[in-house]
Amino acid sequence: MKKSASLSPVRKGVAASAGLLVVFLAAWQWGPGLLGVPTFIVPPLSMVAREFVYAWQFDHLLLHTGVTIAEVLAGFALGSLLGSFVGYLLGMSPTAELALSPYILALQIAPKVAFAPLFILWMGFTVYPKILVAVLIVFFPVMVNVLTALRTIDPDLINLARSFKATRAQIFWKVEFPTSMPPMFAGLRIGATLAVVGVVVGELVGGNVGLGYLLTFGEGQADTPLVFVSIVMLTLVGAIAYLGVILVEHRVLHYLPERHVDGNI
Amino acid sequence: MLTPPVSSLTRLEYRAVTMRFVDRHGSGLTAVRDVSFSVRDGEVVSLIGPSGCGKSTLLNIGSGLTAPSEGVALVDGSPVAGPNAQVAFMLQKDLLLPWRTVTENVMFGIEIQRVPPVERKERARTLLEKFSLAEFSSHYPHQLSGGMRQRVALARTLAIDPHVLLLDEPFSAVDAQTRIVLQRDLARTLAEAQKTALLITHDLLEAVTLSDRVLVMSRRPGSIVDEIAIDMGQRDSPLARRADRKVNDYVARLMDRLDIAHASLDHEEAGGTE
Numbered sequence A: 001m002k003k004s005a006s007l008s009p010v011r012k013g014v015a016a017s018a019g020l021l022v023v024f025l026a027a028w029q030w031g032p033g034l035l036g037v038p039t040f041i042v043p044p045l046s047m048v049a050r051e052f053v054y055a056w057q058f059d060h061l062l063l064h065t066g067v068t069i070a071e072v073l074a075g076f077a078l079g080s081l082l083g084s085f086v087g088y089l090l091g092m093s094p095t096a097e098l099a100l101s102p103y104i105l106a107l108q109i110a111p112k113v114a115f116a117p118l119f120i121l122w123m124g125f126t127v128y129p130k131i132l133v134a135v136l137i138v139f140f141p142v143m144v145n146v147l148t149a150l151r152t153i154d155p156d157l158i159n160l161a162r163s164f165k166a167t168r169a170q171i172f173w174k175v176e177f178p179t180s181m182p183p184m185f186a187g188l189r190i191g192a193t194l195a196v197v198g199v200v201v202g203e204l205v206g207g208n209v210g211l212g213y214l215l216t217f218g219e220g221q222a223d224t225p226l227v228f229v230s231i232v233m234l235t236l237v238g239a240i241a242y243l244g245v246i247l248v249e250h251r252v253l254h255y256l257p258e259r260h261v262d263g264n265i
Numbered sequence B: 001m002l003t004p005p006v007s008s009l010t011r012l013e014y015r016a017v018t019m020r021f022v023d024r025h026g027s028g029l030t031a032v033r034d035v036s037f038s039v040r041d042g043e044v045v046s047l048i049g050p051s052g053c054g055k056s057t058l059l060n061i062g063s064g065l066t067a068p069s070e071g072v073a074l075v076d077g078s079p080v081a082g083p084n085a086q087v088a089f090m091l092q093k094d095l096l097l098p099w100r101t102v103t104e105n106v107m108f109g110i111e112i113q114r115v116p117p118v119e120r121k122e123r124a125r126t127l128l129e130k131f132s133l134a135e136f137s138s139h140y141p142h143q144l145s146g147g148m149r150q151r152v153a154l155a156r157t158l159a160i161d162p163h164v165l166l167l168d169e170p171f172s173a174v175d176a177q178t179r180i181v182l183q184r185d186l187a188r189t190l191a192e193a194q195k196t197a198l199l200i201t202h203d204l205l206e207a208v209t210l211s212d213r214v215l216v217m218s219r220r221p222g223s224i225v226d227e228i229a230i231d232m233g234q235r236d237s238p239l240a241r242r243a244d245r246k247v248n249d250y251v252a253r254l255m256d257r258l259d260i261a262h263a264s265l266d267h268e269e270a271g272g273t274e
Helices: A002-006 A009-035 A045-058 A061-092 A094-109 A112-123 A128-151 A155-163 A168-205 A211-220 A224-252 B055-062 B102-106 B108-112 B117-130 B146-159 B176-193 B204-210 B238-243 B246-258
Strands: B010-022 B028-040 B044-048 B070-075 B087-090 B164-168 B196-200 B213-217 B224-229
Touching: A009 A045, A045 A061, A045 A224, A061 A094, A061 A128, A061 A168, A061 A211, A061 A224, A094 A128, A112 A128, A112 A168, A128 A168, A155 A168, A155 B087, A168 A211, A168 A224, A168 B108, A211 A224, B010 B055, B010 B196, B028 B055, B028 B070, B028 B196, B028 B224, B044 B055, B044 B204, B055 B070, B055 B164, B055 B196, B087 B146, B102 B108, B102 B117, B102 B146, B108 B117, B108 B146, B117 B146, B146 B176, B176 B204, B176 B238, B196 B204, B204 B238, B204 B246, B213 B246, B224 B246
Parallel strands: B044 B196, B044 B213, B087 B164, B164 B196
Antiparallel strands: B010 B028, B010 B070, B213 B224
């Protein structure tokens, strides 16, 4: 009793997390059988693991995953570059913001994934429509966060720089740009996971490569384990993208006070 | 301890300055009306008055951040047309940049003014030593106490070596003890470097212990209704002044001029100054 009370909350949390994983995996393995759920509805863990090895050997799982990763990276990079660029542009020009905000809002409300079939009509069964959906979907959270950061900047901070006779460029690079970093990274975190959604939707709609394609292929074959493998791989791709952003964020925002428990998102 | 000589050279001058704002309903609002006064080289002048009387507006005009509706502000005899290197301001907020270390924050102004890097570092080092912050030079602002942060802000203000310092309630956000220490540091620094300063404050004791003269402003539209010279010497040592009984008389006079005994809170503007 005494020992467990002396454990730090972080260690307790990690232990509980690991325990939950074991429970989840066990439930996956034996739960369906015990409940009488047929394996073509929910295949047990071992079956999915076997399917993984099979897909790796015979279904080019690595190639599909690689293509999806490349599309996610391209979409995420382009989308966040474009989003931050437009965010800074609108943030620095209230006139441009006023003029463009209704259209941006309309585009933001429109479900981006609905554009996927259109992009495939335009560009065919290539990687480009997938990347484009991701670009579109990543664009908004990044742009909105950058724009809000510039809008809410303390005017006294700008005045301080101005009182030192700062040029417009100096104000941007020395005050506005660094101030926008924390909200921008919040946007990038969201964007990293959304990029995967965009790419998968593109792959589901058309093409013959990528995890989204593997997903529909598995569906067509009534190969439930393959569908599960694809979902697991997509989750991994998303997790890696998200972790990548967090790693860079820790580097860039090293000056921020440490958060006590680093599990909050 | 002696009070540094105040020369007759005028460093900062307001000539018939009037400032009107137009609010969102389109009606005008006069913040300050026909304000004229001057501050001589090496002199420290405090500006006191009720909330919303336009003190901060005057400061913004002096630093060239806003242009007056009428009249003119002059620094070293030439009209202020925009921000200039002779004037530096410091606010209640320290406005330190969280991504810069203490040294980098002190260098913020001189970096903007493109002072060569070697000299920048040298100036920052000297100032940080002076304010006993040398051991914190590579700390980030969030690692410092409020008083230390405000000292860094003062060092940043002095780093550009301005002729005139405009101080807008610089110590009102720190606790009482820290404030006394900061007032001591400021008074000593201003005396040593013979800087000219215009200090806005709500703290009457601060006004009396730190300045050569106190200007009293009326309620909005603000204008200067009284000028009280503080004839106590020892301007470089607020602590010595605090110990002097004459301080009480001055504070009592200022309270009387501000009509504090009869003021009610309804006259206070919601949201503080300006």
